[in-house]
Amino acid sequence: MAEEMMNNKQIILKHYVEGYPKESDMEFKNSIIKLNVPEGSNVVVLKNLYLSCDPYMRSRMKNLEDSYVESFTPGYPITGCGVAKVLKSGDSNFQEGDLVWGMIGWEEYSIVTPIQSFLFKIHDKNVPLSYYTGILEYHFTWYLNYVTFISIHAPVGPRWMPGITAYVGFYEVCSPKKGETVFVSAASGAVGQLVGQFAKMLGCYVVGSAGTKQKVDMLKSKFGFDEAFNYKEEQDLDAALKRYFSDGIDIYFDNVGGKMFDAVLVNMKLHGRIAMCGMISQYNLKKTEGVHNLLCLIAKRICMKGFIVSDHFHLYPKYLEMIIPQIKGGNIVYVEDIAEGLENAPKALVGLFYGRNVGKQVVMVSRE
């Protein structure tokens, strides 16, 4: 490929966002890019294939002053985890044609420095490439660097490695035992669907909540949850939980926070455990909802733990060893919601906060 000037469509963040993000906070824009590696440079020219949409990205749409969180820059493309193909490389670790994942721009082509973008080469291509934005995504170096600086001050923890997050959050944080009762909120999402399947594999009784009939059906038919309910159709979340957990909940894997969290607290069993993975119901509120039932933690001796997966990076090999055969054998399924075309990326991202995605939200920019 010669040194060519190319059109490069991009998704630009127009300004910092308050409240729920809107598609109009972003702009689909044409720019020009020169697809070359300057003499002596170690940059890599990428053709972007898949982009990941994740709840944590909401925090980056704010102007976070006095914080080490990397806000997006208004006027520039949104960035996030993605899968790409190497067109040209000034770095000897990457060759033309390599498939990679890492931090890329929301655009057709990106020119990146591998270390700054935490590029990682994809070796196993016998699974859908998009899985590298979700169930299989992980990168040691990236996390060790990025999370260390982001997480201290971040109002929300990084969320862009759903597979290992589900694994670590369930097995390490929840200390689950066979036969225990498990509740998962946002259960059809990128993380929740895996937590439910892991819990079933272990012999737990598993109930999930989601926000549409389609998702609720999928929880039972696709992921094997014992029970599932649509939280939007429940007048009384406490009563809904009592319907499915007459003896209480041993483990709550919380992805939503807020009212559901409060309802769960009064339904926990003695010595229950709560893994706090995320609070998507709260990210767009100016002031988060108050949680009123924390007294339950005392009477029931509950252990509640916030976690970020980077603290458990040593488990990644063990996770891969477990998950890849399960995926190939069809024992673990992973549902993605793939929006076709970069122009649909803003809608896909915004949709996360209204629960429009069914499974892990991905944007397909280009097939390989």
Next chain:
Amino acid sequence: MAEEMMNNKQIILKHYVEGYPKESDMEFKNSIIKLNVPEGSNVVVLKNLYLSCDPYMRSRMKNLEDSYVESFTPGYPITGCGVAKVLKSGDSNFQEGDLVWGMIGWEEYSIVTPIQSFLFKIHDKNVPLSYYTGILEYHFTWYLNYVTFISIHAPVGPRWMPGITAYVGFYEVCSPKKGETVFVSAASGAVGQLVGQFAKMLGCYVVGSAGTKQKVDMLKSKFGFDEAFNYKEEQDLDAALKRYFSDGIDIYFDNVGGKMFDAVLVNMKLHGRIAMCGMISQYNLKKTEGVHNLLCLIAKRICMKGFIVSDHFHLYPKYLEMIIPQIKGGNIVYVEDIAEGLENAPKALVGLFYGRNVGKQVVMVSRE
């Protein structure tokens, strides 16, 4: 002592209580008691000496339906932990003149069944007798039975064993390390004053909050806290905490809940630990205050644990072995607020919820 009819002054709960308890919710009343042990009975006749006033007693003033919590019975004396002298005994384990502690009535004399009242004989009399309502109080059987049934449904956990509670909460729940920063709320109270002293013994930096100048002074001068502040004089609790913890808090020992809890969350360090011991600021509210900053638990990977000391009863011998020499050697001090006379018991109990007590609140009914 012959079979005699005696006047027996009592503190009666007049009715169930809503909101803050008032002295007028209780009545100081004369009754008549026959101080004898019926032939063949195993009851014990007690002359009551000291009564314990504890925050958990607030929950027993409610009519807790559908609950295994033992509410007080309106029209009858309040009951609680106390120290007494045996006048007559139908139980071979107790002799006339023995000093005991256990569950007794708020009255001058009680006739009890030792097992039902979990009576425990006092052997070591080289410490103030009143300490058996606080720093030294514990009873295996009593706890194993009582806590098991109360704690599942109790809106507040049992709170009537301050010494071992402080020990277990600090050493077991907080996993403290030398040099860490520790914050204790209600720091001059029955539990807090000990937590602070344990933390100092371990080489931690310790700050406490309390609600009067007298208490704040005492935290530094008497208990050796590094710093202390009056939370009632702070417009901005967040700013107050930042003044004393410029690098954040490793360990928070929470006795109060509510607004202080929320302010602490944003000041916690990465991998911080929170022991949830009680929430006295919330017990009298119809609806507890909402806690808004739980997202901090995720970004900072905080472990928050409610605990009840009965789960750790095996540590009691170790605790006694540690604490008794420390008390006798003057390294650990324990401040009690002793109200003189049964007639002052309602005022003492009500005062707890206004922070009027300075140290562990006790009522002296009679000296030995």
